[in-house]
Amino acid sequence: MKNKIFEIKNVKKEFKNGTKALNGVNLYINEGVTTIIGPSGSGKSTLLRTLNLLEKPTDGEIIYKNNNILDKDFNLIEHRKKVGMVFQNFNLFPHLTITQNLNIAQIDVLGKSLDEATAISESYLKKVGLFDKKDNYPNQLSGGQKQRVAIARALTMKPEVILFDEPTSALDPEMIKEVLIVMKDLANQGMNMIIVTHEMEFAKKFSNEVVVIDEGEIVEVGSALQIFSNPKEQRTKKFIDSISLDFYN
Numbered sequence: 150m151k152n153k154i155f156e157i158k159n160v161k162k163e164f165k166n167g168t169k170a171l172n173g174v175n176l177y178i179n180e181g182v183t184t185i186i187g188p189s190g191s192g193k194s195t196l197l198r199t200l201n202l203l204e205k206p207t208d209g210e211i212i213y214k215n216n217n218i219l220d221k222d223f224n225l226i227e228h229r230k231k232v233g234m235v236f237q238n239f240n241l242f243p244h245l246t247i248t249q250n251l252n253i254a255q256i257d258v259l260g261k262s263l264d265e266a267t268a269i270s271e272s273y274l275k276k277v278g279l280f281d282k283k284d285n286y287p288n289q290l291s292g293g294q295k296q297r298v299a300i301a302r303a304l305t306m307k308p309e310v311i312l313f314d315e316p317t318s319a320l321d322p323e324m325i326k327e328v329l330i331v332m333k334d335l336a337n338q339g340m341n342m343i344i345v346t347h348e349m350e351f352a353k354k355f356s357n358e359v360v361v362i363d364e365g366e367i368v369e370v371g372s373a374l375q376i377f378s379n380p381k382e383q384r385t386k387k388f389i390d391s392i393s394l395d396f397y398n
């Protein structure tokens with residue numbers, strides 16, 4: 150039995166313009182790999198972003214390992230060290246080299262010296278196969294390389310869990326695989342990962358649990374096998390059918 154990492158209770162998010170993105174989400178997220186799937190606009194990013202308070206819920210509770218992250222004296226900086234994030238559009242600083250991009254939070258947030266940070270940055274750049282790009286700037290890299298840098302940057306913080314928001318959606322098709330391979334290696338090394346993705350083959354193969362969301366509500370949670378082979382809910386079936394390429398058969 151895996152341990153719970155997040156406990157999400159009746160979480161609602163209404164944006165200032167009145168859009169209701171989350172309508173009372175109840176969900177446990179366990180250690181391992183969880184993928185979140187669902188139609189565009191269903192609230193996947195909003196849900197993911199509440200987990201490190203890039204979006205603050207308008208109602209409900211989010212418990213991370215027994216601490217309520219919405220408590221007013223909750224230490225958000227400590228939390229964000231533990232909960233890393235990888236964005237669709239990489240979010241690298243264009244005016245900094247790759248090594249400097251990896252160093253900055255280590256120096257500013259973890260208090261490491263420049264030498265310590267650089268050594269750690271270089272070790273993670275080696276892990277993602279980009280040591281030779283360490284002195285380049287982001288615009289000298291391909292999209293796939295930039296995303297591998299963003300993953301290496303998340304790893305330098307030694308996070309307990311990494312959130313991925315459609316990490317391959319902004320990539321040209323030939324670059325998707327190199328990013329998924331890095332993510333697969335992380336999954337195999339036991340990293341806790343919560344991944345919003347449209348890469349259904351990846352979700353099928355590497356998720357311990359799949360969460361289906363629609364219209365700001367959890368539709369169904371189950372193993373990859375159950376969700377993809379034997380979905381219980383009509384809305385899950387409809388979504389999986391809508392993205393399936395079975396019409397080739």
Ligand SMILES: Nc1ncnc2c1ncn2[C@@H]1O[C@H](COP(=O)(O)OP(=O)(O)O)[C@@H](O)[C@H]1O
Nearest residue numbers: 164166168170188189190191192193194195196
């Ligand atoms: N900052 C925002 N302000 C207003 N509405 C937003 C904002 N971000 C997202 N939304 C709306 O909230 C809903 C859920 O969005 P999102 O979580 O981005 O969905 P998904 O990631 O599943 O595509 C959508 O209707 C979207 O337009």
Ligand SMILES: [Mg+2]
Nearest residue numbers: 193194195315
């Ligand atoms: Mg999204």
